Amino acid sequence: MERHLDVEINSVKQDLLKMAGLAEASIDKAIKALKERDASLAQQVVVEDAAIDALELKIENACFTLLARFQPVAADLRFIMAAIKIYNDLERMGDHAVNIAKTAEQLTTMSQLKPLIDIPYMGQMVQEMLRNSLDSFVSLDAAKARQVCESDDLVDGLDDGMQRELLTYMLEDPRNISQALNLAMVSKNLERVADLSTNIAEEVIFIVEARSIKHRFGEDSGERN
């Protein structure tokens, strides 16, 4: 029985990684569409979001079946409970990519405000955080999860810098305001994806620490903020 449960849990892990890969690709394409002013690539992100939603439903049903059939306890149960939150969060990251893509589409009709260097850089950081948060989850790697949490401060700093810089463009010339607000929205969406990745990483740290507390005190408990 235990072997079967492992196979099923592994299948959920693989599907979560696949879902994270799709979300990451969507963010990548949305930023590329923004940078290269490519409305058809932006449209592709919107269309492809259905694949992320379909995978969410697949994983949800797998978790349901797994809980009903194998009735996991202890660490396996904590893992599934975390997985339920994670597919919900990955679906939202897909939505943020769609928001960025829609903004990219709008921006193709406006003149370019400034060379896009910081947003693609921020996009790369956010994609890496997303990838590392999922990797840390499937391998229960608390050190990697901590790296994700540290990167979140950097992304917050980049977003803060972006908002301030865009404010100066707005103050300089009212004709910049529309473009600047659109870029500010992109930065905020990236910052939200970083937050969601950080939530996943915090979950991993919580699971790993609850295990070590359990190991020390012989019961499953733990604190988190």
Added chain:
Amino acid sequence: MERHLDVEINSVKQDLLKMAGLAEASIDKAIKALKERDASLAQQVVVEDAAIDALELKIENACFTLLARFQPVAADLRFIMAAIKIYNDLERMGDHAVNIAKTAEQLTTMSQLKPLIDIPYMGQMVQEMLRNSLDSFVSLDAAKARQVCESDDLVDGLDDGMQRELLTYMLEDPRNISQALNLAMVSKNLERVADLSTNIAEEVIFIVEARSIKHRFGEDSGERN
């Protein structure tokens, strides 16, 4: 055994309602702090967020124990899986209230841009959506859940109107830009809380429809977007 499970599920329901009540009160206070330029009330929202976080941990542990001890199946299991997503979402709504409170605190140092009528109105709508989404969940009331989804379009429309109005203030006078950006952030945070409530309502519709599909076809399946 079944009686015990019902008692435990009911206790999770009560705690979710309590958590929703705290999140709602936080939003209410944050908007009041904004309207009345009350920095100490804003500070209170930030401090009180710890109670929401503590309740999240309590419900998480209750769900864990419930799944491990009673090994629920079918509708009970769907309910617990939804509850796991919901306490996660309620915690985020608390974070949005904190964001609004922090913005309110900043705005007390600036002159008032415009009379605050629409944001408090939007705040009331969002609080009602939050309350109704939780009510629809604990009573599995699909009709009430659909009302929440419909209200989401209204809140999106209000946010859109706010963003456009604030843009005109920015275009009119660059000295308005800082305040306008802060108010735009409040509106976006309220819109996010409405989105989270809508996710809960969609979950309720999904659970109720999956039940009715199961009833008709003898299996648990369903589609959602």
